[in-house]
Amino acid sequence: MDEQQQDQEREWANNPRLDAWISEQRAAFNAHFPLEADDWDFSIESLDRLEAFIRRRFSSCEEIKAERDSGPVGAATWYLGEVHVRTAGAQWQYGTEPDLAAPEYDQPYVTIPYERIDEYPPADDDPAQDGRPLTVPGDELCALFLRGPDHHLRDTLTRYHGAPDTDG
Template sequence: MDEQQQEQEREWADNPRLDAWISEQRAAFHAHFPPAADDWDFSIESLDRLEAFIRRRFSSSEEIRAERDSGPVGAATWYLGEVHVRTAGAQWQYGAEPDLAAPEHDRPYVTIPYERLDEYPPADDDPAQDGRPLMAPESELRALFLRGPDNHLRDTLAPYHRLRDIEDDAQ
């Protein structure tokens, strides 16, 4: 990754737009998903509860897309990403300015910080690209309906473990 891309990634990880989005969604989460018996502890297991809520509340990917800026969808998006941040060491990324050329894709996502690039082998399909996991939480919520009942939110954490599996196989 060249220096310009590194700088953009730093800006995308630390900017007022991202900070405001995170703050807004955190507040919305507590409003839509009140704490009860430590259910919302940012554990992998808590993703099963989040998934159950999404599957009960929505019946299709299109419904989630239609409500992408609503409290429940935004809050669930934040929570899913935050589990990645807290359990896998990912960081949030979001453009400092809206992408007017592609507003449909102008959404926050999580990835491993650039400083940990060397922990992940190059991408399988393109060795010139880095292999850090990248996850768009809202897309994964919609994918619950696109990929079918065997797709689960906890599976979104699998790419972070790929490196550990490769290392274990080598030993």
């Protein structure tokens, strides 16, 4: 990764747009998912409760996309990403400006910080590719319906080396 890309990554990990989005979704989460007996502790197990809510509330990826930036979908997106941040050491990233040319791709995502790039070498078949896992939490909510009932939110953590056991 060249220096210009590193600078962009630093900007995308620390900017007012990302900070505002995180703050907004954290508040929405507290409104849509009230704390009950410490259920929302950012553990892998709590993703099962989040998944159950999403599967009860929505029946398709299209429904999730229609509410991507609002209410429970935005809040659930934030929570899933925060579990990655807190359990796998990922960091949030989000463009400093909206991508008007491709708004469907203009979403916050989580990835391993650049400082840990050596822990995730590129695949042998694509040595130019950055090997760090990248997860778009909003897309993972859709994937629950696209990949079927055997796909679970907890599975998204298996992308990380040394990921906590997600079988439990």
